[in-house]
Amino acid sequence: MPATPPTSLSAYTSAERALDRRVHAWLDRAPRTGWVSWLVELLAFTAKQAWACVFGAAMLAVIFAARLWWPDGAPLARNDALTLAAVAIQFAMVAFRLESLRELRVIVLFHVVGTGMELFKTAVGSWAYEDAGVLRLGHVPLFSGFMYAAVGSYMVRVYRLFDLRFDRYPRRWVTALVAVAIYVNFFSHHYIADLRWLITAAVVAVFVRCVMHFRVFRRRLRMPLLAAFGLVAVFIWLAENIATWSRAWSYPNQAGAWELVSPSKLGSWFLLMIISVVLVAWVYPPRPRDGEPTPQPTGERLARTAR
Template sequence: MKQLFYFGLAQAKACIFPIIIFLTLAVTKIIDIPFLHRYDLILLVCIITQMLMLALKLETMDELKVIGVFHLIGLALEIYKVHMGSWSYPEEAFTKFLGVPLYSGFMYASVASYMCQAWRRLDLKLVKWPPTWIVMFLSAAIYFNFYTHHFILDFRWLLKLLTIILFYHTFVYFTVRKRTYAKPLSLSFILIGFFIWVAENIATFLGAWSYPNQQRQWEIVHFGKVSSWLLLVIVSFLIVAMLKHLKQTKGNLH
């Protein structure tokens, strides 16, 4: 139980960025600032948080680069999905681009921030990592399926099956107070996807965005969204893992 407590504490510390976003959503839901739109204020808080985390060395410059990549990837997906009517951002804002507030990219960036933080705090190590080129191909296929399923077949279940096959022998090792544990990487994907779905319910309740069935009153997000988040988590984790793996390989060469 003591180890579980310290594991939870490490996870909570890794969630600094997401926690601040949720607190901002909650506070701005209750308190109305007349001279500043809510979405603009959230963006300002996200930028300040990112700068402080870098200044206080809670994140490294390399991690900031990874987070920046996720910000752009997430923002591009948001613009497309809003255009297709998958969800919407009903409130006004000066910092809206094609119907999407710029703070939305930070929600994706916060997932990358969590992964980078957890990787460092728990000293993650991957065993039996598959060939990098295959991982890159799978990541690209998963990401672009979010776009193409509106026009052609949805291959998410095939992609999930390929992920299980590819990472069947891959384990992630993590350390809590000098004791090392292991679990299948696929299980990590499922757990992170589930908790992001829980976070998504909180975020939509606080008005971060709205699905079509939530326009009149809030409803719980369909549990099937877990599968979408699971796939997005896979893309996020694989990009972070590839960068960490390449950096570790480069370090070993030196």
């Protein structure tokens, strides 16, 4: 993980601070101008993203390995093995101080939100898992919740690793209402009209003015927040293709033989980003460039004071 200025080190875990000091000793010698400095920034960006993805990458590696090497007739069902591996990964993330207990709260919340959706979506046939194994709720193997937790882990880690700041971040109560509408529509569109395009338009209206500022190594760059949502959605969709090829789950069109996950799922993952951001904002309130938390409406401030 590349080094960052000391002002942001307080956001790191103790393991990350130790690693940061070691990397500083090497990167501080890099030129501050010219193409080499930009190459260093690119390498730092790539390394930080990889570090933020460590939970998700470990989960995907286990799923991929199980497809290649786990025997079909093994006494321990593959889904149960994936669940035990996911628990081990989560335990290691906390034990080796790659995640803080504070971050674990929001990751557990991702578990709950994701598992609730899994129970419903499998019941209505949106996708399916193999029935083998005992570590499951209904037709949902317990490792599925860890896939949502991997998204949560990435979100909280990228927030602090890149020292994210925001211009014109919407009021959090507004983003919470949009997130609730998205989550409800994931269920309700099976029974009433699908409002995802209307909700997507609302997302654009709410976030279109918001700009995300992030520090790589020496430089602080910026990007429209909607563009960041879209890019993350693309990478989740790519990971989903690897997972479905590995038979972690399958969509109806993949029942006979694997085929590419429909690009229409990009819209679903884009909307999931809004839910993810709202959950992460519970742990890390969005900060403007001056470093103070984004001001909240008077009612929310009073409620927080009362607590």
